Amino acid sequence: MPAAAVVSRLRRRLSRSPRADVAVSIGVVVLVAIGALRPLMGARLEPWPLTAVGWLVAAAVCAALFFRRRHPVAVAGVALVGTGAFYLLSEYDGPLLIAFVVALYQVAADGRLQAAVGLASLALVSTAIGTVAGNGDVNGVALFMFTGWLIGVVALGWARHSRMAYVREVEQRAAGDERMRIARELHDVIGHHISLVHVQSSAALRRLKKDQVAGAVLAEEALAAIKDSSREALRELRTTLGVLRQGDEAAPTAPLPGLDRIDDLVGAARLSGLDVRTLIQGERRELPTEVELAAYRIVQESLTNVTRHAVRVTEATVSVEYGVQELTIEIADDGHGAASHGFKGAGSGVAGMRERARALGGELSAGPCPQGFAVRASLPYGSDHGSQRTRS
Incomplete structure (x- = not known):
């Protein structure tokens, strides 16, 4: 209840x-x-x-x-x-x-x-x-x-x-937790897509200024990506705001995003000029909805931070590992030095990701790595999921 x-x-x-x-x-x-x-x-x-x-x-x-x-x-x-x-x-x-x-x-x-x-x-x-x-x-x-x-x-x-x-x-306390949850969802949804729109539109303008002919083709691709990002932002915003609806209003029917849509996040990040690779390890399995959503939001926020704030970054890797009792996610990039990600310690992005992980009994760390900067999260499947795996 x-x-x-x-x-x-x-x-x-x-x-x-x-x-x-x-x-x-x-x-x-x-x-x-x-x-x-x-x-x-x-x-x-x-x-x-x-x-x-x-x-x-x-x-x-x-x-x-x-x-x-x-x-x-x-x-x-x-x-x-x-x-x-x-x-x-x-x-x-x-x-x-x-x-x-x-x-x-x-x-x-x-x-x-x-x-x-x-x-x-x-x-x-x-x-x-x-x-x-x-x-x-x-x-x-x-x-x-x-x-x-x-x-x-x-x-x-x-x-x-x-x-x-x-x-x-x-x-x-319940009202405060609910406000924090809604604020976190809005931050993740709006922040990610608006960031992509900003990066893609800035790239299109630069290309047009450099070369009117060749830049027009690339600008058209960027505009198409902006259209997709804004449409996705509106769709997810309607889904998120559904929690504020009154009981007599129709509830949103759109499914919550999960790991099956990580390719969409990777594709949107690539359109901004970032080389993103994905690495899936372990046997794919059906996960609880809250784990799927948390994993998706963590990847989404991490890629948003990379495209907006990382200094001299050229590539990033999204790793998803299906473990025995937990899901491990890592988003690593080749940004130069911790200073390029210094905003993360004080901003609400990493704080929101940590709250998501802790709410599921997991943990999240963000900091420099040998290649650049990495965000790593461990999300337990839950007791029910663990008991099913033991019986199998």
Whole structure:
């Protein structure tokens, strides 16, 4: 399952919609309202004006719950003061304490751990003082249980806050990885073909300036190559941008490029004046799609770097070796010295190739070699592919 789908499912599970908040608040109101019916039944324990004041206090506390998302600490403070006032003024016990518990949970879930602990401690100390003062409704056992409830509520709220923070971090990481992947694909696709267009058009202009007649034939070949490169760039760009399509749009159907199209890369590089040779070793086999794509992109980016940046380069060799457990690719050229490729250490081209190799559990190196400069990558086939070879 894609990381984005996992994160979306976690967020749906953990997030609470405004409707859910309203439902919780209404549930507390219903419970408190049921408890407020006690003065209407049985013998009177207090004057009606005092009962009315208790009802107003309870209503104010319940109304404050509707704003607990925007002002969690303030609402919890109002709930604590209102609940304490209600139990001190009214002779009728009731479930108004639930309102404070809900508000306290919201404070902890909002990440205000110190405020939640402070409010819980204040509620506990106030209740303990009332017990010591002779309040017969709360004894030592009830006070102990109340302490456990407060600790549990704060712990649950903080656990939810921590979980939501983790989900946000995973979501940001997944979004960053997706942006990097798309940027890498766009860099490889656009950079390669635009580089070829630039090299081929520059070569055509030079030939025309040197010899109008003979250069016209060569310029026509270069223009044909430019046409092919631009058409291929558009095709691959549409395929790459398909990952940004909405779910209700048609997905791209063009196959992803692989090792079977390396000859196209070699042919395009030859049109720029570079002598490119290919060397295939080992028994060809069907590879996972991600390995095929990574191999193609590494060859593509390496040849792009050679045609654009290498100094006094005349030839290059693309070697592909099908090993027992991994695919090895090497692109070597006869550019003079590491300085001719100094851009590679700081540019995004080699960094993107390394990311592709590491994503598959492989590795990539780029640096000077006895003949000039070489890029070498090792791409593991994967556990499934390896197990199939072992059985065969």
